[in-house]
Amino acid sequence: MITRKTLKDIRFWIFVLFIIRLIGITNPPLEVGHNWRQTTVIMVARNFLEVDNNIFYPRIDIAGEKSGITGMEFPLLNYLIYIIAKIFGYQHWYGRLINLIISSIGLFYFYKLIRKYFSEQVAFPSTIVLAVSIWFQFSRKIMPDTFSMSLITASIFFGSNYLENTLSKNNSLNLICYGVLMPLGVLSKLPSGFLLVIFVFFLFDRSIPIKRKVIFSTVSLIGVLPVIVWYYYWVPYLVDKYGFWHFFMGKGISQGFNEILLNINETLSKFYDTALKFIGFGVFLFGLGYSFIKSDSKILYLFILTFISFSIIILKAGFTFSHHNYYIIPFVPVMALVAGYGLSKIKYSKLAIILLIAISVEGIANQQHDFRIKEKDMHLLNLEKDLDSMSFRNDLIIINSGSYPTPMYFAHRKGWVNTNDKIRDEEYIMSLKGKGLKYIVILKRSFGTATSLNRYRKVLENEDYSIYEL
Template sequence: MTKANLNIILNDIRFWIILFGILRLYGITNPPLEVAHNWRQTTVCMAARNFYEADLNIFYPRIDIAGEKSGITGMEFPIFNYLIYVFSLVFGYDHWYGRLINLLISSIGILFFYKLLLKYFEKNVAFNASIILLASFWFAYSRKIMPDTFASSLIIISLYYGTNYLEGKKSILNLLLYFVFGLFGVLSKLPVVYIWILYSIWIFGGGNYIRKLIFIGVSSVIAGITYYWYYIWVPYLVDEFGFWHFFMGKNFNQGFNESIKYLPEILNHFYETAIRYVGFSMLLFGLIISIIKKDKIIWITFLISLLSFSLIIFKSGKTFAFHSYYVLPFIPIMALVASYGISKIKNSTLVKVLLFAICIEGILNQWNDFVIKPNEREIIRLESSLDSISNKDDLIVINSGEYPTPMYFAHRKGWVCDNSKLLDKKYISDLKNNGCKYIVILKKSFGSDTRLNYNILIDNEYYKVYDLK
């Protein structure tokens, strides 16, 4: 291979997307037991598995920690979960399909991120922004069984086609693709809708007013469907089936006050978590340079995006502060501004060093997410242990606090609680009256040992099972 051919490959963003994709295939079949947000992943898996085993109706997702109830509850529109179900129809159920689906869609999303930026910026800005996004917090979360980068990628794809339509390119096809990807993106994760604020640049600019009215009309349909799902259907499922699970945010006043109180934790997600210190330094540099050079497209894009995303922060409050993945939808904007800053550095060697530093800092700080600790893996044996003494439809209670993860690996339905409740005679009596037959005590991961006055059926280093019948 000649040096010229090598340069062509290295300057092709598809090479880097594939390379980062291959890196993230390491441990792709791992169970969702990494420390960061295993609970979030297992609730996704519960809904997917229940589509496969119980009811394929996408409008009635269900999870396994609702006790004696059906488990049907409101949540994000479960298109991501349903794709796992579709894979399962072909290959049989396995959780890791979710990792693969997310990785694939997120990789395509970054390709469209590059194509989108290429329309408005020089190639080096689009290229470097895509590299920064690949190595950002997206690196680990784009292979988790969670809809966050999945939805963000769909909304980026829709942004590409939406701007194509507003610019007059193949109008009907672009409008249709904007609608499809935009609808499923917003339905999959409501906070990604903040990015719609960028359309104001085109809406309030010059151009074809009929085209703008049509675009607003189509966007209104997306908004209407989304409103129906989140604010009519989700509350209906909760009321009808008696189980609340999905966080819908707080009232604005409470969320705002909590955001002020926990501002240091919130800011930490931006400067430490999102693109790490080197990347964030370049972001600040890019903002300063854009203001000095009066490059409005950069600082206005960042400012209106931040103002729009701030509404998500204020609606989430304390929850945003203590859930790092809430920052994921905003990272593409941060990557753009950081890349712009790097583009103003004329020394090509320094540019390469900075990009390398951003990648190394990002990857190394997330690599522990690719390895499951041995103690955590032991929970996988829980299902086979319970199979030896019980039936699949026997209800159980697990001392995992609010964590649903052990219930998913038990492949049972029932309740999760802390040890103190298991010492409450009334609580135990209510469990028995509602059909609970076994108590699972986790000794290390997700729980701690406690002694109960019931017959012990299984007892090992990691958990024990009491007979409650």
């Protein structure tokens, strides 16, 4: 029987939301949103299993005749998928489950962190708001965004424990946990590191001994070192040596600023729509306004500092931020905290509960599409089998999916993706044939038909796709 005490336990709700997101957990990565991003993650994991398991040389399948090795985010999530696949055999959904588990743990550490510095009355609604925000769908995707933020949140919890702990017992364990989780979180997704700026408050806290601050700062610098080496030396090195660019490293601040101005409506929508949805955003504004009117410096300073820090991420991303919803994820925990703070200040508890329920219903209802698969792409599940019937796995292919890599993942081949117009260009195809191109795959249902291919031998045709042999 579910008691009132159970309903007030955040672990119960984290578990309930975990169970809900298990629905369709084994689905192929063909949902409406961001299946392309997920398949590039599991391409790397599958290549660790089938080609080379060196974590420093991640490779994808759309680099044509090249090795596919390229610079990207540090492939921690990819490698965890590989480890599980090594034990149990490869399945793409391992990535979904790993992310969901880590992201659920991250919610619990977020709750513990907020409760420590505010109260239970703030921590509980803040965690629910975060759980039903954009976090809800991306915590079950094979992507490192909420995975990384969960590691960062846990690292802040342990780091703050170390700095404020007046007892020597077990404090070294806090420092070790921070020293491990912090670099892993930032390596997994560089923008997630912006939230570490909140340690500024601790470093200016005179009640914390200087010696402890020095030790903490030293550990932090050591932790940041592999991040710098990976993103600013190793990623460019891999791109230069292996000749394939894949990872977006941002752009100049001035260029990004101009792009944000040109796309200001789309940029703002990431805050008032994408992050918490409309009711959640309204409560967030109430919480922010309340903290300003009441001069609650703890909330105000935290919001101002983190927003300034996150603004650098926005400007570095520019157009990309305004047109990709997952770029807002690192800032959503801050918005959830402010919204939870606002709910805790509503005098009528029943109204606060009603608003929290409304935020949850709106958030989940607007993300239910993530449990469905794109029907028009279901035929991709047969592509590997059909190609296996006529070719070898190491035969290079080209697919008419533009820059969209998902079909190549399901083909379980390597090669190129390009537009119908380019594939119609005989000179272009002949140049690829010289590099080893063997087959052309035309996905008729998804991307239309590339005409004038009669000069090549058609080896398979159905209502979904045609395959030509050179």
